[in-house]
Amino acid sequence: MTAETVLVLGAGGPVGRAVLAAVRAEPALRGIAGLRQGAALPDTRLADATDARTLTAALHGCSLAVNAVGGGPATLLASTRALCEAARAAGVRRVVHISSMAVYGGQAAGMVDEAAPLASRPSAYEAAKIACEAEVKAFVAAGGQAVTLRPGLVFGPGSVQWAQRVARLLRARRLGDLGPAGDGFCNLTYEPDLGAGVVAALLSPHAAGAINLATASPLTWNAFLVLFARALGATPVRRLTARRLRIERLCAPALRLAGIATRQRGPAWLPPPVPPSLARLFGQRMRLDPGLADRLLGIVRTPDEDAVRATAAGLQAA
Amino acid sequence: MILDIDALDDGALLQADICVAGAGAAGIALALQFEGTSTQVLLLESGGERAEAATQALAEGELAPGCRHPPPHRYRPRRLGGATTLWGGRCMPLDPIDFRVRDWVPLSGWPIGPDDLAPYYPAANRLCEAGDFDYAAPQDMPPTLQGFVPGSFTQSAIERFSCPTDFAARYRLRLEAAANIRIVLHATVTEIRTRGQGQNQGRAVAGLGVRSLSGRRMRVRAQDYVLATGGLEIPRLLLASRDAHPNGVGNAHGMVGRTYMCHLAGTLGAVRPAVPVHHGYTLAPEGTYCRRRFALREAAQRRLRSGNMVARLHHPQVTDPSHGSGPLSALRFAAPFITPEYATRLRDGPSGATAIARHAANIAASPLETAGFLLHWLRRRTLAARKFPSIVVRPPGGVYSLDVHAEQVPNLDSRVTLAEGLDALGLPRLRVDWRHLPADIDTVRQGLRALSADFAASGTARLDWDEDGLEAALLCHGAYGGHHIGTARMSADPRHGVVDADCRVHGMANLWIAGSAVFPTSGQANPTLTIVALALRLAARLRAASRPPASALSPGQAPEPAMT
Numbered sequence: 043m044t045a046e047t048v049l050v051l052g053a054g055g056p057v058g059r060a061v062l063a064a065v066r067a068e069p070a071l072r073g074i075a076g077l078r079q080g081a082a083l084p085d086t087r088l089a090d091a092t093d094a095r096t097l098t099a100a101l102h103g104c105s106l107a108v109n110a111v112g113g114g115p116a117t118l119l120a121s122t123r124a125l126c127e128a129a130r131a132a133g134v135r136r137v138v139h140i141s142s143m144a145v146y147g148g149q150a151a152g153m154v155d156e157a158a159p160l161a162s163r164p165s166a167y168e169a170a171k172i173a174c175e176a177e178v179k180a181f182v183a184a185g186g187q188a189v190t191l192r193p194g195l196v197f198g199p200g201s202v203q204w205a206q207r208v209a210r211l212l213r214a215r216r217l218g219d220l221g222p223a224g225d226g227f228c229n230l231t232y233e234p235d236l237g238a239g240v241v242a243a244l245l246s247p248h249a250a251g252a253i254n255l256a257t258a259s260p261l262t263w264n265a266f267l268v269l270f271a272r273a274l275g276a277t278p279v280r281r282l283t284a285r286r287l288r289i290e291r292l293c294a295p296a297l298r299l300a301g302i303a304t305r306q307r308g309p310a311w312l313p314p315p316v317p318p319s320l321a322r323l324f325g326q327r328m329r330l331d332p333g334l335a336d337r338l339l340g341i342v343r344t345p346d347e348d349a350v351r352a353t354a355a356g357l358q359a360a
Numbered sequence: 361m362i363l364d365i366d367a368l369d370d371g372a373l374l375q376a377d378i379c380v381a382g383a384g385a386a387g388i389a390l391a392l393q394f395e396g397t398s399t400q401v402l403l404l405e406s407g408g409e410r411a412e413a414a415t416q417a418l419a420e421g422e423l424a425p426g427c428r429h430p431p432p433h434r435y436r437p438r439r440l441g442g443a444t445t446l447w448g449g450r451c452m453p454l455d456p457i458d459f460r461v462r463d464w465v466p467l468s469g470w471p472i473g474p475d476d477l478a479p480y481y482p483a484a485n486r487l488c489e490a491g492d493f494d495y496a497a498p499q500d501m502p503p504t505l506q507g508f509v510p511g512s513f514t515q516s517a518i519e520r521f522s523c524p525t526d527f528a529a530r531y532r533l534r535l536e537a538a539a540n541i542r543i544v545l546h547a548t549v550t551e552i553r554t555r556g557q558g559q560n561q562g563r564a565v566a567g568l569g570v571r572s573l574s575g576r577r578m579r580v581r582a583q584d585y586v587l588a589t590g591g592l593e594i595p596r597l598l599l600a601s602r603d604a605h606p607n608g609v610g611n612a613h614g615m616v617g618r619t620y621m622c623h624l625a626g627t628l629g630a631v632r633p634a635v636p637v638h639h640g641y642t643l644a645p646e647g648t649y650c651r652r653r654f655a656l657r658e659a660a661q662r663r664l665r666s667g668n669m670v671a672r673l674h675h676p677q678v679t680d681p682s683h684g685s686g687p688l689s690a691l692r693f694a695a696p697f698i699t700p701e702y703a704t705r706l707r708d709g710p711s712g713a714t715a716i717a718r719h720a721a722n723i724a725a726s727p728l729e730t731a732g733f734l735l736h737w738l739r740r741r742t743l744a745a746r747k748f749p750s751i752v753v754r755p756p757g758g759v760y761s762l763d764v765h766a767e768q769v770p771n772l773d774s775r776v777t778l779a780e781g782l783d784a785l786g787l788p789r790l791r792v793d794w795r796h797l798p799a800d801i802d803t804v805r806q807g808l809r810a811l812s813a814d815f816a817a818s819g820t821a822r823l824d825w826d827e828d829g830l831e832a833a834l835l836c837h838g839a840y841g842g843h844h845i846g847t848a849r850m851s852a853d854p855r856h857g858v859v860d861a862d863c864r865v866h867g868m869a870n871l872w873i874a875g876s877a878v879f880p881t882s883g884q885a886n887p888t889l890t891i892v893a894l895a896l897r898l899a900a901r902l903r904a905a906s907r908p909p910a911s912a913l914s915p916g917q918a919p920e921p922a923m924t
């Protein structure tokens with residue numbers, strides 16, 4: 043049996059890299075990296091993911107495609123739209139679209155399965171993720187095959203937001219045990235588990251529709267932050283007062299602006315902000331129901347504790 | 361969901377699967393175990409979200425003549441969170457020996473063993489925010505006395521501290537958000553009704569009577585009822601509920617309210633170390649404060665035929681200015697601003713003008729040290745979320761005292777009963793007749809002799825103490841406040857206790873007890889961690905019992921228990 047060829051779009055980002063690694067480790071698949079720019083290495087195709095024409099060319103000979111493109115709302119929507127169009131034109135058999143738990147919105151609570159309503163008052167990012175899923179649905183309605191995966195926070199040494207930024211804040215003791223503010227669930231999806239989920243979604247004949255992809259019994263944010271801090275050696279972990287968290291909230295916009303203004307020079311000393319969006323997540327009591335993924339994808343998940351330790355070790359080594 | 365009883369109609373009938381009376385450490389820990397499940401939990405709390413004088417007065421009671429016990433309304437805040445709104449946060453598990461039958465301790469032996477609680481302690485540590493369930497001193501923690509060789513005592517055991525976590529403030533958001541948990545504030549349970557169950561007459565709870573100071577009444581119907589109203593209010597409610605039991609519920613053998621134990625504690629003696637000392641705290645990796653303690657080992661307890669006991673190096677008596685310490689003298693001046701429960705030891709001793717002048721002189725002689733101490737206190741205690749647990753001052757003369765905490769053995773004559781008078785809601789007041797036995801003093805006597813010998817054998821310190829004055833020193837502040845143990849003790853045989861090994865009241869199908877009232881013996885440990893562990897075990901027991909939804913109780917009701 044010859045391996046099926048998969049184009050992984052967004053292979054330059056942390057999510058895409060993890061997916062590509064998993065695809066390349068699977069003998070039944072041959073993984074091609076879809077990159078916006080870079081050297082034309084073997085098994086690499088350069089393409090502007092927002093342009094259906096160049097994408098159609100890049101998809102030549104691929105029966106499968108993965109959409110792991112990251113970016114702002116406009117990029118997300120344009121690239122998903124372009125991929126659906128190009129996949130139709132290039133005769134791609136199945137598309138796996140990496141969405142996010144963000145589609146459920148910040149108000150969601152309790153155990154959330156795939157039938158749960160999507161965000162009713164979405165942020166720009168959430169709205170873009172929802173619109174992307176709608177594009178994929180339309181692609182299926184028009185006869186295509188697609189699986190939409192909804193991971194939690196994609197976590198691993200490559201994750202800038204959830205590993206690197208959080209590690210920096212833990213080392214600076216600006217995050218730690220958050221007390222009542224940190225009782226929300228931290229729905230992690232470990233990078234290798236996401237990779238395994240994508241491979242299963244590409245290969246499993248039964249996989250279809252939207253599927254949550256996250257840890258089975260999530261840690262609370264407090265438990266996650268303490269575990270991660272301990273694994274990083276950022277100890278003793280500090281218990282933050284509500285007053286301290288309020289100050290972080292007040293300072294976040296200024297730190298963000300300063301960060302944007304000085305991005306070119308990139309001063310390492312400038313502390314990252316704890317944006318309100320992150321602070322909100324710390325309290326969100328939502329858990330992704332993993333049942334459908336268990337039934338349709340049958341992947342074995344890495345326990346959160348192991349994922350956190352391995353990620354910390356990866357960061358220490360870097 | 362958190363409601364006030366005044367938001368409900370007078371005479372309302374509230375239904376639930378489980379009704380818990382009392383929202384302190386035990387009640388809140390138990391309720392949280394049902395968060396997000398389909399079990400409907402009703403948590404009734406006598407107090408509100410803040411301290412209120414009229415509500416607190418419901419806890420007032422009498423003391424038997426000569427009884428050295430704090431007034432019954434002290435050390436028992438009647439408000440959401442209970443005594444965790446005031447506690448010190450020392451979180452200690454019981455030792456294996458505490459569960460055993462010890463032939464030299466009458467009525468000793470629990471019907472459960474350490475292994476029955478072991479699965480619940482780690483989660484109890486998490487709820488109390490006391491870090492890992494690990495009580496062995498880590499290698500890198502400096503020894504209390506360098507070179508101390510364990511003999512009767514060991515210094516390799518540690519104590520851990522909670523923030524101290526106020527269960528109301530800490531878990532309020534979660535309780536508020538949980539759709540299946542209803543907390544009703546200002547709802548005082550005044551009666552356990554056992555009539556009206558046909559052939560089960562008197563053998564099951566049929567409902568609770570609930571009243572408020574605003575004049576509201578409420579009835580409650582549930583499948584299971586848990587009393588978590590604290591070690592003194594539990595026997596009070598059992599004794600006062602006499603509709604089908606003339607002596608009170610669960611009291612067929614007269615055991616309710618008996619074997620009342622606190623702990624014996626005191627600061628005494630003079631320790632003169634000959635080696636480097638570390639008697640302060642260390643932060644564990646997860647951020648909790650820990651420190652070593654001298655613990656009387658199991659083999660020594662067996663050899664000495666004593667109870668359990670621990671000791672810590674402590675600063676000299678604050679009120680005696682001869683300590684020469686600026687920080688301690690500053691504390692002497694702060695005494696009037698400290699809550700009475702924490703100020704007892706700051707109020708006795710010399711108080712005349714000379715003493716005041718000498719305290720002022722101590723401060724004047726060490727202004728930098730005193731300022732440093734106060735700044736540390738401000739930063740690490742007043743303003744911190746995780747608070748520095750206690751005062752740690754190195755005495756200028758190098759002479760420490762010993763802070764001891766010891767087991768009290770069960771004594772049938774140490775008991776609480778109902779008094780003549782009624783409280784504002786018509787519930788009979790409590791009469792406390794706390795007593796100690798010579799064996800209790802003897803535990804400390806034997807322990808101090810053994811510790812003194814250990815110090816001498818290892819050449820690490822000299823301990824001088826007044827054997828003749830020991831009883832007076834341990835009793836000068838009376839029973840240790842805040843630990844209310846043994847008043848509804850656990851026993852395999854209904855004749856010797858009030859609840860069975862599952863914490864179910866003997867002879868009652870659906871009445872359970874959560875709290876230190878069920879401890880058959882007191883050990884050396886402060887009770888709360890074990891209270892929480894037992895509450896988690898009880899929750900697991902209740903969860904395992906498969907239950908039909910609340911609506912099945914009363915056909916025709918909506919699945920969400922109606923509040924009529």
Ligand SMILES: Cc1cc2nc3c(=O)[nH]c(=O)nc-3n(C[C@H](O)[C@H](O)[C@H](O)COP(=O)(O)OP(=O)(O)OC[C@H]3O[C@@H](n4cnc5c(N)ncnc54)[C@H](O)[C@@H]3O)c2cc1C
Nearest residue numbers: 382384385386406438442443448449450549590842886888
């Ligand atoms: C000053 C102080 C320091 C302490 N330090 C420590 C320590 O360091 N370590 C330790 O382990 N323990 C300590 N304790 C003890 C600790 O606070 C208690 O063990 C613990 O709070 C008991 O929990 P509980 O839920 O059984 O009872 P409580 O916390 O007393 O809660 C009982 C609740 O029931 C409510 N209630 C009472 N009657 C009724 C009724 N009829 N109807 C409805 N509600 C009712 C009360 O309002 C209260 O909220 C300390 C206590 C004090 C006072």
